[in-house]
Amino acid sequence: MAIRSTDSIDGLTFSGEEATAFSATPSEIECEVIGLFDQFRNSLLRYALSFGLSVHDGEEVTQEVFLALFQHLRVGKSRHNLRAWIFRVAHNLALKQRQANQRLSGGRDSHEARAEKQPDLAPSPEEQVLSRQRQQHLMAVLQALPERDRCCLGLRLEGLRYREIAPVLGMSLGAVSISLTRSLARLMRANER
Amino acid sequence: MLDHWHPSDQELLLTADGELATHLAARIRSHLADCWDCRARMAEIEGTIGDFVHAHHQSFDSKLPPIAGARARLRTRLAESVRDSRPEGWFHRLFEPNARRFAYACAAAVILALGASAVYWQTVNHGFDVRVGMGLLPNRSLTPGATRPVAIGDLCSANHDQVVRSVSDTLQQRVFQEYGIRDKHIEKYEVDYLITPGLGGANDIKNLWPEPRYNTRWNSFVKDQLEDYLHQSVCGGKLSLATAQRDVAGDWISAYKKYFHTDEPLSRSSALDPSHSPGS
Secondary structure, X not given: OOEOOOOOOOOOOOOOOOOOOOOOOHHHHHHHHHHHHHHHHHHHHHHHHOOOOOHHHHHHHHHHHHHHHHXXXXXXXXXXXXXXXXXXXHHHHHHHHHHHHHHHOOOOOHHHHHHHOOOOOOOOOHHHHHHHHHHHHHHHHHHXXXXXXXXXXXXXXXXXXXXXXXXXXXXXXXXXXXHHHHHHHHHHHHHHO | OOOOOOOOHXXXXXXXXXXXXXXXXXXXXXXXXHOHHHHHHHHHHHHHHHHHHHHHHHHHHHHOOOHHHHHHHHHHHHHHHHHHOOOOHHXXXXXOHHHHHHHHHHHHHHXXXXXXXXXXXXXXXXXXXXXXXXXXXXXXXXXXXXXXXXXXXXXXXXXXXXXXXXXXXXXXXXXXXXXXXXXHHHHXXXXXXXXXXXXXXXXXXXXXXXXXXXXXXXXXXXXXXXXXXXXXXXHOOOOOHHHHHHHHHHHHHHHHHHHHOOOOOOOHHHHHOOOOOOOO
């Protein structure tokens, strides 16, 4: 394959690289974590909601991500590619939360649950009806994608590069590229209708 | 002048995302300057991305509560976390970062020393290639390599990555079974061609083996660099196809070191940089 990768693909393995600010105090780390929270909170929350979680659960997942990040930095673990690390933790926590919700609701089919939780669009003027229908159609296509494709698209939409998406989802760079192309083809077909 | 080749949607998307190797991206951009059909297709792709991003934000952004409350809650929880985890006494200090790092370093040194001794002993006494045991090179008896009859003109009529075909799921399962890799570990491996189809390799189980994706320096991405280079060299008339096949099938890591004049894998970008001429 000829996909470019300027960074190590296993950027999420924590061996080898140590924190540059190993002796940072808890309050310094706290400031850093809050800064990252401001930067990534909306992206992470959107990503968590794309798993069909409620806003409350999504917020909880987001909080847990940054608490985990705080501990991660406190014990001097790697700062390499923190964005990918943050999304990887969010991905795992969102999956866990969804499984817990499914258990509580008696194991309903995840598609069914997702369909129920499809986001409502805000009321729009009549002249925007067509545009709104198209948006709903695109979101329905998104929900119908296989989970891995949906996650891949969601992570790309939140600004992650292929080399960051690959370790979050445990895929190769080539598989990320194929997944995105496949999803885009479906969205294009939906857009044509 | 227009040629007969048109980039696929995947290549157009890779170009738009800035994920393609420099020389391929330049070729596609040059093609787009010539070809209105492909430019229209690129515009469709970009348009769909724009519509999707808009729809996604419309759907979710209105649901996001203001950040201030969430930030305040996080601050409180972080403060609680610091208070609750404050270490006390000498026993806790053993687990403080610096002490623990020292302990890890000692343990790692002992493990490395033992490992190096074992490798040396195996190599000296049994001629055992530890790289096979680590999966970096295929097991010769299972994967000796296999080629198909092919004309160089056919191989070189397309880029290397266009010639490479994906391995069917059934064949991948057979390879994993042959190598005794269980289901829960398969995502750590890429079933790769020993001799890539771009160099005339056959889609045959004797030419396939599970190659580690990550966690090793000599992984499948590094082998891709060598394959790209060999394909370019064969098509550029700098290397015979038979030599390229023999080198990659024999010991691809040694071949990489030989062609790239390095003992360490290069970053992908520097290996594909046209200004970098490994063979010179």
